[in-house]
Amino acid sequence: MGPAVPTITVAEFEAIPFTVNCSVVYDEGEHLLVGASPGNGYFTRDRVAALLTWARRRFDSVDVVYADREVDTMLVALGYSPDRARRRANKDIRALHRRILQGIELSGSDARCTALSEFEGDPTYVSLRSDVERAMLDDPEFTGVCERTIRRFLLPRSGGTEPTAEQVDAGMRYLARELPFFLDTPAILGVGSSVSCYHVEMPLTELLLTREHGLRAVASQAYATVRPLPDQGVR
Template sequence: MVIYNNMVHRISIVNNDHINLYKKGNQYFGKSSILVGISPGNGYFSEKNMISILSGLCKLSPFVYILVPGEIHIHNFLGIGYTADMARKKAKKDTNQTNNRLARVVDIMQSELCISNFKIIDWSSEIEVNTRYQNNLCLILKEYDNNKEFQLSVNVMTYRYLTSRAKCRTINKLNVSEGVLYYLKELALFSAFINIFGEKVIIAYYRVWGDALVYIDKLFPGFYSYCSMIQYEVCDM
């Protein structure tokens, strides 16, 4: 339970058995480090919610890695039909706003809540340059081109996501082939956890991830042994 500015917030872990990764996550929660993603431009990650999510996970887990995947956010805007220049500008604006919000939350966590068992991960310097990540991304992109079932699974999920983002926007047309790159790059990150973090990590997110993860387990034997997931929710009390 997190108390801040006379408001009480509670983060709880959803009892989710969607796939085996969630069963493992619930089993190891509190014992393993956590990676929590904060999506740029996503209204769910308000400053209020960030405080509850990050401080709650830090208090319940030995260590928390925090990631704002701003560098790949451009694929979301390219996917809903913006030009490269406009997509770059919009992605940068969203990412800067999210990072500024995160900086304020981190200051509160450190100075007022005395929480320090976390680290902010930089996509450019810690993920994108990682050789294992780069190699795995190449394999995933090749699998996406050659495995029609995998391709369909990723395309359907991406199309639904882009359609929801495109509402109330003036765009020409959706570009699913560009939009899928956001998801495929996230999958490459998940597949390279051991090499990047040097330990098993639980992925924490407030929504259920897609079924495409089963294809990653087939592509990288042992994936399920070092990766697991949890779904959380923030509740006001």
């Protein structure tokens, strides 16, 4: 067991850095990355506004990056027809984008809002994504954790039915697009250090932030679980 990792509580949110190094990067306060996913009721306008209000007091800059690729693929994996999945994905993506922009405006933040697809022409992002896709093929430990992550997402949404190979493959493609920001956000966005945050702990976090070999996060990349404190009334 290493040194205890502190829980940082500020205003109406608590931040729990995953490792001691994550605490160091968090304390630097240079950059926060908020990852947002469509079809997720967590990201309401008011919650985004509250989170950004909290973040602007703690970090020099903030980016909100939202998923907009492979969303329809995941919906097909959940049982939607391709046509219905495409319509539902477009609707959910537009709604999420709108709520993020409204949250930014309400908070008075200068946070940037960017769709994940906008990085597809960025050489650093493309290179990191290639590293992820290669590890999914060649690194059994990494692949196993990815598959467990996907199963954890799909099982409660499929009535406990074990995901098919096609469903797992869809999930792997979705993950491959997001994971570069768990590895080296500073290189992608041109900041010195960065904390990626989400409101629940991601199963891949431990592997990418603590392993000593294979695909892993750079030292300037941190992860923290950031979530509203109870009884804050944030909706």
